[in-house]
Amino acid sequence: xxxxxxxxxxxxxxIFILVWLxxxxxxxxxxxxxxxxxxxxxxxxxxxxxAIKSYLVLSIFMHLxxxxxxxxxxxxVALFFFIIxxxxxxxxxSFK
Amino acid sequence: xxxQEHAISHVHRDDIASRxxxxxxxxxxxxxxxxxxxxxxxxxxxxxxxxxxxxKELNTLIGCFNTAILLTSSLTMxxxxxxxxxxNRKLSIFFQLLTIVFALGFMINKYFEWxxxxxxxxxxxxxxxxxxxxxxxxxxxxxxxxxxxxxxxVIIGAVLIGVMTRLTAKGIIxxxxxxxxxxxxxxxHLVDIIWIFxxxxxxxxx
Numbered sequence: 001x002x003x004x005x006x007x008x009x010x011x012x013x014x015i016f017i018l019v020w021l022x023x024x025x026x027x028x029x030x031x032x033x034x035x036x037x038x039x040x041x042x043x044x045x046x047x048x049x050x051a052i053k054s055y056l057v058l059s060i061f062m063h064l065x066x067x068x069x070x071x072x073x074x075x076x077v078a079l080f081f082f083i084i085x086x087x088x089x090x091x092x093x094s095f096k
Numbered sequence: 097x098x099x100q101e102h103a104i105s106h107v108h109r110d111d112i113a114s115r116x117x118x119x120x121x122x123x124x125x126x127x128x129x130x131x132x133x134x135x136x137x138x139x140x141x142x143x144x145x146x147x148x149x150x151x152k153e154l155n156t157l158i159g160c161f162n163t164a165i166l167l168t169s170s171l172t173m174x175x176x177x178x179x180x181x182x183x184n185r186k187l188s189i190f191f192q193l194l195t196i197v198f199a200l201g202f203m204i205n206k207y208f209e210w211x212x213x214x215x216x217x218x219x220x221x222x223x224x225x226x227x228x229x230x231x232x233x234x235x236x237x238x239x240x241x242x243x244x245x246x247x248x249x250v251i252i253g254a255v256l257i258g259v260m261t262r263l264t265a266k267g268i269i270x271x272x273x274x275x276x277x278x279x280x281x282x283x284x285h286l287v288d289i290i291w292i293f294x295x296x297x298x299x300x301x302x
Contacts, residue, residue: 016171024167030296034296034300046296046300049296050295053289058285075119078126086133
């Protein structure tokens with residue numbers, strides 16, 4: 001059972017440090033923009049930055065970028081149903 | 097990692113399935129925390145003003161500090177796996193221990209944060225809190241449940257990493273077999289991701 005292609009690109013220390021610096025920068029950014037009132041966009045900005053940070057953690061720290069494709073499909077399916085749930089929830093509450 | 101796959105021919109082992117099992121477990125965690133995020137979303141939608149007022153009382157500085165601690169602990173966890181892949185057992189153990197130290201640091205901050213709040217009479221069921229707007233009571237209720245459950249995950253994660261450190265020291269986790277360490281790492285990163293969302297939703301909505 002050769003799965004050489006799966007882990008061909010083993011990460012080096014460098015990329016982890018880089019991602020870590022990126023995560024800290026994004027944290028600083030989210031704190032900095034939190035003081036500014038964009039109205040309804042404020043929460044959207046915070047969640048977008050959080051989503052970018054999560055993407056970095058998932059793809060690099062959790063190795064999804066170098067995992068087999070089926071792992072990414074699993075995650076997409078799980079997130080799809082998660083988003084469906086919240087959309088349905090709010091479509092219900094918004095029209096009450 | 098290639099050697100890890102080759103080992104299958106000698107020992108019956110399927111690392112990909114092991115990691116997939118861990119991912120499936122993480123999805124159940126998504127359901128657990130997801131339900132609470134739904135609850136938060138609806139209550140915030142119905143009590144927007146009260147949530148903003150209540151959030152002002154949280155210490156943003158401690159929140160920032162804890163975010164940095166947790167992000168750094170995720171880094172050291174990831175580095176410990178690279179170290180074991182490169183057959184550097186001592187460095188891997190060092191990074192694992194560092195991760196546990198960060199986890200403890202996070203919990204110590206959390207302890208001071210909570211005790212200050214409790215000292216000010218802000219905890220579920222306290223008269224001071226109950227005299228306030230219902231939206232603020234909901235905010236602090238969610239704050240304690242969600243950061244509390246997250247804190248519990250931090251403790252479980254730290255214990256899990258401690259077990260991995262012992263296994264690494266014993267040589268059970270080694271260059272050719274480190275899927276256990278990977279699974280513990282996946283759990284730890286999930287804890288990190290949950291905090292990535294908790295932090296702006298509770299500390300930064302002023």
